[in-house]
Amino acid sequence: MSTLATAADNKTRKKQGASGGGGNGAAAAAGGSGGDGTVPAALADEARRRYLNYALSVITSRALPDVRDGLKPVQRRILYGMWNDLNLSHDAKYKKCAQVVGAIMGPYHPHGDASIYEALVRMAQDFSLRYPLVDGHGNFGSLDGDAAAAYRYTECRLEKISGELLNELEQKTVDFRPNYDGTRTEPIVLPARVPHLLMNGTTGIAVGMATNIPPHHLGELCDALTALVEDNTLTTKQLLKWVKGPDFPTGGEILNSQKELQDIYESGQGSVRLRGEYTLEELKRGGQQIVITSIPYTVNKSTLVAKMGEIVRDRKLPLVLDVRDESTKDVRIVLELKKEASHELVMAYLYKNTPLQTNFNVNLTCLVPNPENPDVGMPRRLGLKEVLQYFLDFRLEVVKRRLQHQLDELKKRVHILEGFEKVYDALDEMIRIIRQSEGKQDAAKKLMARFKLDEVQVDAILEMKLYKLARLEILVVQNELKEKRAQIKNLEALLKSSTRLWGMVKDELGEVKAAYATGKRRTKVSRGGAEEMVFDAEALIADEDAHVVITRDGWIKRMREVKDPSATRLREGDAVMAVLAGSLKANLVLFTNFGTAYVTRFNDVPASTGYGDPVQKLFKFDDGERVVGALSLDGRLWRPEKLLGITRQGQGMRFPLAPHLEVSTRAGRRYAKTGEGDEIVGVQPVEDKDLVGVLTERTSVLVCKVAEINELAGPGKGVSVIKVESGDRVVDFIVAPPGNKDAGIGFETQKGRKLALTPGRSEVTGRGGKGHEMSRKDGVKEVLRAPLFVPLPEPKKD
Incomplete structure (x- = not known):
């Protein structure tokens, strides 16, 4: 748990102690704190406190990287443990990853071996990091999503560039803190010489926030940092002269324009469009x-x-x-x-x-230094300039502390050399004092009194080897003392000069660029934005005709040619409901019993010589929904302006075809509404002059004019066409022009009679009546209707 979380925890506990348990003060006053030392607390307060602790811990100690070294805690601990505990530098012998994982998990990261090995593997993958930090030997995964081998099989050591993150640790350039059990210390942040946060990027999900930082080219970052050292008034827009954009290890091409990239880097968030x-x-x-x-x-x-x-x-x-x-x-x-x-x-x-084309959602959220608590960073979303400036400020502090460490070491050495210088002028006397003393401590006291030395100087003199008393060695000490005093003077002057310090930072950036930024960019960026290819679906569709077969049980397929609908392959017990002809580029519309129309292209219906596919595979049907009507929208065929639907309970609705000409979504478009327990029997094209004949299950028929059925402006329930008695229902209907005595539907009754409903031969009445029975005390056993099949017209001959 982070220090920040612990502080919040302690603060909450103090409040609870003072108030008698945060909301339970009366109970605490009456009953005290209990014999076991517990303090009553309200459940809501305790849950809030614990969740806050957890959230802060995830944010500061797991998910977000530090802006200074660009590392998450687990990555930092892996690198530090490999460098400090295992001495796995880039030129060391490989060691088993299992040994590395154990060395990190034991003293530094007690969160399980899986999380440590996963982070270790990612730092070794050249397709995950632009500049890998771990040199892996063995199977460390692949672009195909293959997982790395178990850590007992793989080996690793640090890459050379990792040394740039670690080399200055021994010079007291950063602060250390106790590890989780207080048995040793670990660095709060690594003294990175490379801008690792942007160089390799990172991704992480915390509580209430996340980060997703893309990798960049190290040479461009070094150039931008150098420019910012020379002129700290540069804006993000000006820095993009050097930082062209993300540089992903897998290459690709960035489609964003320069203005879009500028907005992303200024705000710290945005979407980078990337394609192969x-x-x-x-x-x-x-x-x-x-x-x-x-x-x-x-x-x-x-x-x-x-x-x-x-x-x-x-x-x-x-x-x-x-x-x-x-x-x-x-x-x-x-x-x-x-x-x-x-x-x-x-x-x-x-x-x-x-x-092959994706979006990378940039989110430059990271931890920035917290002046009040240096051990724990504060989460912030930064822009490009802020990230670079934080790194430069950190590098300046590291350089100062490194130089101060060198100055302190020089002063320690000079102090010892000055002691040597004092006694070299009286060597005989020094030797006589030592020989006459009772031991080391007695000799030390006498030398300190005689030559006015301190304990450090006397200890160095007494540990000095005899050959150091030679004349030439005395000269060496004097020369070294002169040299060290000159170095001290130079370092003190350097530490007082801000210009010279920034010059050192700039020089070191140049050294990093020369050593590691040797390769070119892998990801292309166009200043004006790459031209995005516009997909034209029509261009991929062949200019040829096809037939779509729809069956009664809801199966659909596309075939090149259908000569005989009855000969097509069907499942047992199924039958062809309709065969629609049209160009592959044309649309077709399916009407269902629930009042929804679904429009798709002929080309989008799966081709098959078998049973086909369930129509639910193409559209989002509800339970019990089925196709009751279909129409080809090919321009060579007659296209009605209006259609008619009749429901089981005798309701009729006339509606326009125009809203259903374009391809719909999988959810379709509504064309009618049905009452509770009602459904649409079928949908057929109509004209105003047509007649409609309705047939019920009890052989009741009614013929009326289509014009009497009101046209709907939007999806509605329609008007009554025939009154259906209780226990009866509409089974089918037929539309035909007046005077046409051939168009009709045949049906067989329960008594075995074969009858036909022909509007042109029947008496025309007004809508809304009960109609008349064609066979008394009988019922419809089966409707004898041929499948709908309208072939395409023959092409005109020249």
């Missing part, structure tokens, strides 16, 4: 293939390839013949194209429909 890169390769047999050479940061390569393969397998991208992952150390995903296929169209589709 690709090249084109000519094939010997003709044609081209796309080779994807980089993928966005944190994207799982195997998942990406699997998604592409699924798209090709489902024929959603007909321009691609095959997808292969030929990656070794470098990313190489090959997409084989059809001849004369547009690679730009293919990539636009992949960028839109796969993780």
Whole structure:
């Protein structure tokens, strides 16, 4: 638990003690604190206190990095333990990760081995960190999402660049604090010479806040820091002259404009649009293939390839013949194209429909120094300039403390040399005093009295070897004393000069850049913002005709050609309800019994020569919802302006087709409302002059004019077409022009009679009546209706 959390805990406990238990004062006064020393406390206060402690602990001691060294506590402890306890520098022999994890978990990080090893593995992955801090030997995972091997199999040591975070620890450049059990100390922050927070970035989720910092190119950061040392009035906009943008270890291309990046770096938050890169390769047999050479940061390569393969397998991208992952150390995903296929169209589709283009949500939240409590930082969201300025201020403090340490060490040495200088002028007397003394302590007292020395000087003289009494050695001491005094004078002058101190900071940044920032940027950034490919779904659809088959039980499939609907493959007991013809680029609309219309493209219906797919796979149907009407919206077919729906309880609603021409969402669009326990029997196109004949289960029929049924302006319940008696219900209806004596629906009754409802031959009455029975005390056993099938017109011959 952090010191800040502990302070809050103690403060709350004091309040509870003073008030008799925070809300339970009366009980405390009456009953005291109890024989076991406990103090009564209100549950709400205690829960609040404990959650606050937990939240503060997560924020300050686990999830957020420090702005100075850019490390979370677990990362800092791993590096310190490897360097201080195990001596695993970059040129040391590898050691088992299990040994490293144990060395960190025991004295520094008692949170379990899994969290330590996970952090260790990430610091060794060159696809996770722009500049890895751990040199891993063995299986440390891959871009395909493969997990690292168990820590008993892997080995590690520090990378050379990690030394830039640790080398100055021995020079008292940073403060230390007790570890969790007080048996040893650990650094509060590492004296980093590299701007690690932005160099490698980090991600973390705390309580009520999070951080997500992208990695950057070290050379650009060093240049920006140098410029800021020379002119601390530079703005974030001006610093972007050097910091071009994030530089992800997996490469890619940033699509944001310069203005968008400026807003992100000024506010400390925003979204970076990132996409993978690709090249084109000519094939010997003709044609081209796309080779994807980089993928966005944190994207799982195997998942990406699997998604592409699924798209090709489902024929959603007909321009691609095959997808292969030929990656070794470098990313190489090959997409084989059809001849004369547009690679730009293919990539636009992949960028839109796969993780090949993603967003990295920047959040520059970190811990900044707390003047009131140096052991615990304060969380803040910073801009680019603030992050760089905090690092520079920290580096200046580290340089001062390093120089002060060197000055103190020099003064200690000079102090001893001055003691040597005093006794070298009277060597014989010094030797005589030592020989006549009773022991070391007696000799020390006599020398201190005779030559006016202190304990440190006398101790050094008594431990001095005899050969140091030679004349040449005396000269060496005198020369060293002269040299050390000159160094002290120089360091004292240096510590008093702010200009020279900043010059040292700048020089060290130059050394870091020269040593480690040798490679070029991996992520491309366009100053004007890269041109985003616009995906045109129509361009991917072939210009050819197809048929969509919809069955009574709710199965749907797309076929190239349907000559005989009865010959298509169906599940046992199922039947074809409708066959819709149209271009792959045209739309079709399905109407359901619950008053919802679903519009999709012919091309979006899965092609199949089998049973097809449940219609619920394409749309979000409710329980019990089913298709009762369908219509092709191909421009070559007659398109009605209005449609008619009839419900089981005899309600009719006329509604326009216009709102249902464009592709809908999976939830569809409402075209009608049904009463409780009611549902729509079917939907058919109508014209104002048409007649409608309604058939009930008890063979009651009613024929009326369509014009008598009011047209709905929006989804509604409609008007009564036929009065349905209790226990009866509408089973079907037919729409036909007046005078047409052929259009009708046949049905078979329970008594075996075969009858037909033909509006053109029936008496036309007003809507809202009971109609008349076609077969007394009988019922409809089965409606004999042929599947709806309207073929496309034959193309005109020249």
